[in-house]
Amino acid sequence: MHATEASDRPPHRRWATLLIALTWRRLAVTALAAVLISAAINPIFETPYVELLGRVLLVAALLLLTFSYAEQWRIKWLPRWLVQLLAVALAAPVATFLAYLISLSGDIQAFMNWHRLSGFLIISVVAMTFGLLLALGALFRERDAQLRAQALELALAKEQLERQALDTRLGLLQAQIEPHFLFNTLANVQALVETGSPRAAPVFQSLIDYLRASLPQLNQSHATLGNEIALVRSYLELMSMRMPDRLAVRYALDPALLPLRFPAMALLTLVENAVRHGIDPSEDGGEIEVGAAPMGSAGALRVWVADTGVGMPETACAGTGLSNLRQRLSAFFGPNATLELIEQQPHGLRAEMHFHPIS
DSSP states (O other), rough: OOEEEEEESSSHHHHHHHHHHHHHHHHHHHHHHHHHHHHHHHHGOOOOOOHHHHHHHHHHHHHHHHHHHHTTEEETOOHHHHHHHHHHHHHHHHHHHHHHHHHHHTTTTHHHHHHHHHHHHHHHHHHHHHHHHHHHHHHHHHHHHHHHHHHHHHHHHHHHOOOOHHHHHHHHHHHHHHHHHHHHHHHHHHHHHHHHTTTTTHHHHHEEEEEEEEHGTTTOOTTTHHHHHHHOOOOOOOHHHHHTTTEEEEEEEHHHHHHSSTTHHHHHHHHIIIIIIIIIIIIEEEEEEEEEEEETTTTTEEEEEOOOSSSOOOGGGGHHHHHHHHHHHHHHTTTTEEEEEEOSSSSSSEEEEOOOOOO
């Protein structure tokens, strides 16, 4: 065909598509329209109402079939909606004529009667008018449904792209934090070697054991607070071996919070800062407290690392580690997540993360 592009689907597939198009909504609307129209035009007909209703129902059914089947027609120079409207308009008199022939058992002579011809004309015009109105309504509803579906697809695609961008951002931030942590840990151990401490060998062995256990967890995308606490325990055990008389550790944890999702190495960054900037520079050392607990009644949580060391200088507040940590918290928990640094009396620093947990 040149003017019309026939569907490549076999006939049984086209009929299956037609049956799918005949939804209960379309059937119900068509039947209701036929009942109302036949009741409205009944006073101008001598035909009994039941017979008139039968003709109108048959015409409405044929128009619905034509409209639904025309959805599969493709004409190069006409849009599909116009093809469907033209099909309904042309089918209206044909369907009315078939309805009359069926009611007259095919008697053409009986049809050639002034009263029947005028009735045929009235039903044809009414069928064409209301058929086109109902077809337009169906096309507008279909167009709205398509627009909503497209908007939903765009929203889903946008959300997926934002999620991919967020995952990439988190990966870059974590990639910056991991070397920072590892190099600082190795520098701490190096100090033992340079001073010739007899504890250098066991500390090195502890470091090897620690890295073997912790490195597989550094890139976990579904890490939990429990995973992070285990990593922190390993790190603080290592630090306790390096400064056994200067470092005390205490935990204040709500066990119910351990399964919650938590960004990998976020808590470890604060613990490392507490050791490096608080405990290490202090001649007397100090205590580090790691805790997690609900905050208020709105479902928010707080996770903290507090130390009794020398505190953190103001210039350290804008360091790479803490800056990246703030960005990771915001990306992971949302823009309302915060990191606060609070000076403790008589000395020390308390770092608190406030956020709403995610499932």
